Amino acid sequence: xxxxxxxxxxxxxxxxxxxxxxxxxxxxxxxxxxxxxxxxxxxxxxxxxxxxxxxxxxxxxxxxxxxxxxxxxxxxxxxxxxxxxxxxxxxxxxxxxxxxxxxxxxxxxxxxxxxxxxxxxxxxxxxxxxxxxxxxxxxxxxxxxxxxxxxxxx
Numbered sequence: 001x002x003x004x005x006x007x008x009x010x011x012x013x014x015x016x017x018x019x020x021x022x023x024x025x026x027x028x029x030x031x032x033x034x035x036x037x038x039x040x041x042x043x044x045x046x047x048x049x050x051x052x053x054x055x056x057x058x059x060x061x062x063x064x065x066x067x068x069x070x071x072x073x074x075x076x077x078x079x080x081x082x083x084x085x086x087x088x089x090x091x092x093x094x095x096x097x098x099x100x101x102x103x104x105x106x107x108x109x110x111x112x113x114x115x116x117x118x119x120x121x122x123x124x125x126x127x128x129x130x131x132x133x134x135x136x137x138x139x140x141x142x143x144x145x146x147x148x149x150x151x152x153x154x
Contacts, residue, residue: 059106066095067138068127069110070119089126096130108136 059065068088069077076083078091092107099105107127111120124135 059104065104065106065108066092067108067110068092068123070115070123071112073115073119076123088123089130092127093130096132105132106134106136107132108138110138 067079071077074085076085076088078088078095083091096105096107109120109123109127127135
């Protein structure tokens with residue numbers, strides 16, 4: 001018997017066998033896909049991108065509009081009048097009874113930068129107890145010429 005040089009099974013292969021490498025890469029990919037969510041700190045929130053500022057709500061500058069201002073912790077103003085927190089809901093309710101048009105039943109809340117989040121949430125909860133569905137949170141709209149108050153309603 002003579003050995004054939006052509007195509008026996010005992011000869012050397014000059015090609016790389018990539019099957020084990022592909023198996024290893026797929027296992028590593030699955031490991032990274034499983035482990036990656038555990039590496040993130042906190043809660044993932046989809047943040048808005050390229051968001052434009054809302055337009056100025058023309059109803060905020062009316063005399064009949066209800067604007068609650070909280071410049072510092074513990075200070076509450078209804079319009080330009082300083083008011084105690086205990087009397088805030090009564091005064092807002094009185095003002096709401098004077099508004100006939102349902103579209104104008106909006107309460108705007110302005111808060112200072114240093115005011116605690118809890119104070120703002122408490123005011124929102126008190127206003128919602130009065131049956132108000134539209135609450136505007138007033139912020140400054142940044143422009144080149146200065147800041148203009150805007151309101152985003154919920």
